[in-house]
Amino acid sequence: MTFFQSVILGIVQGLTEFIPVSSSGHLIIFPELVGWEQGGLAFDTTLHLGTLVALLVYFYKDLRSMLFSIIKDIRKMAFRFTFYSPESKLVVWLLIATIPAGIAAFLFGDFLESTFRSMLSVSVFLLLGSVLMFFADRFGKNEDRSQPVPHVSFKKVFTAGLFQCLALFSGVSRSGATISGGLLSGLNRTQAAKISFLLSIPIIAAAGIFQLPDALDEYSGVGAGAGLGILISGFLSSALSGYLAVSFLMKYLNSHGLKLFIIYRVLLSIFLMFLYLS
Helix, strand or coil: CCHHHHHHHHHHHHHHHHCCCCHHHHHHHHHHHHCCCCCHHHHHHHHHHHHHHHHHHHCHHHHHHHHHHHHHHHHHHCCCCCCCCHHHHHHHHHHHHHHHHHHHHHHHHHHHHHHCCCHHHHHHHHHHHHHHHHHHHHHCCCCCCCCCCCCCCHHHHHHHHHHHHHHHCCCCCHHHHHHHHHHHHCCCHHHHHHHHHHHHHHHHHHHHHHHHHHHHHHHCCCCCCHHHHHHHHHHHHHHHHHHHHHHHHHHHCCCCCCHHHHHHHHHHHHHHHHHHHC
């Protein structure tokens, strides 16, 4: 893999990680369409760390507020396991809601990612994910400003967390699944997107930290530091494009639904099936 390829793949990862079109699916599709070698799971994980940085930067104020709130509540807690602030409660809810996807990834992640990495399987899951997003967009909470803002509860956050398990199938899309879960649970679009992105932080961090040693070992033999340079260039491009993508989507969903992304996913799925069968 060249520096140019790593930068382009980093941009693909950053843009598609948060826009609900499946980053893992595009990291399989794009290299195959242009005739590049696959980066591998270790390289893909390094790109995910770049998008993790994008999330930490974008939600810096929210995360700092959550951290200070939970520290303050822990001091108040003494011998009573009670969280007083909404920020502290949300942190606990997010961590609990991450557990199902973490368990599923630990038990089935390697098998699913190695088994469903063909263009045909990606096209199928792109289509199935589009069906889920269609129903969520159609029957979920709309963005009617005249209606009161829906209450964020543990049940709604946990529901979005359960849907995050579907992201193990390349083509479904982590953000698409969790935003859909949030909408179907009663959150509005903006709330669903925010919960979706916050939910992804611990799961991406855990996967990235776990896979990073393999990534460094894999590229250490390229020579003259080029292997590490490839990782760094991909990391930086995914972080920058990821920040732009999450910023765009948070604003876009204020007044638009998921229709544009659904249409793109369906057309891409049909195109991939045509290539596979021709």
